[in-house]
Amino acid sequence: MAMTINIPGIGKQTYEHVVFDLNGTLATDGHISETLAIALQELSTHLEVHILTAGTHGGVDVIAGITGITPVMIQTGEDKERYVRRLSHVIAVGNGAVDTFMLNAADLSICVLGEEGAYTSSAILYNIFIMLSVKGGPWWTVYLLLFNQTAPYYLKSITPCLRKHAIVW
Template identity: 30%
Template sequence: MLKFEIPNRETIQAEYLVLDYNGTLAIDGKLLPGIKEKLNSLADDIKIYVVTGDNFGNARESLKEVRCECIIVQEKIQQQYKKEFVTKLNAAKVIAIGNGLNDALMLKEAALSMIVLQKEGASVKTLINADMVFSSVIDILDALDNPLRIAATLRS
């Protein structure tokens, strides 16, 4: 479990990390450098799910050495699927990370949500649903390892 004590907000006790793949963990279908190590380190404390439409057809292979569950979404409405997935896990215990429009509802639903603005860009509608914005997914994963960074940004 990852615990975040944020002044003037309920403490977040996250048991699940739900991430998008393309545009978040990968650019043009290629897993970004350092992701495997960062996710495997976090996997000691939190259950990790990568939920993706897998546009490039290689997410599962790219993540084979990562301690996570890769879920390929076939549904046309990925946004709704991702939201329902977070809800079924218990949204109050979920950290969600994404960048695309299909991530908007899962970010809105999760207890703590982050959007990453990398080479693929990010949906403005998704941005509105995020608690935090980062320029790199590595920075997000580092922040999850340092709860004071999260508290400093989200305190009121």
């Protein structure tokens, strides 16, 4: 499986894996919506979908049951980095302190700014920064980005000195 995405300022790239942090990125307090579960199932027909978690809020078995994707238990940021580095052509999606390691290791890093905010170092490492500006959350914007296979509403970063990109949906 592979997906080619054209991102302004980055160009066309082909990816095989997408690695998500669970809590704060996909889940709130360990719960994800049915709509998100369906979106992840659809995404998994195009990319190998990985969900990493420390299991802080529990519910890992429930999430595996509704998504069909078994979350991988990861304890540290270094563990997330090692996990991403063993893959090739990787998109990493996260926003927390321990996500900085995997965002740095990925071929394309997406930092989401949701209800709980984003860790400063994660925001600095991103290739794409997605701000929560609509109900449905940043994961929906990631889903639309991947399925449109081009970056909608592309803007120069809110921090131009980083020469990165932001998407506001």
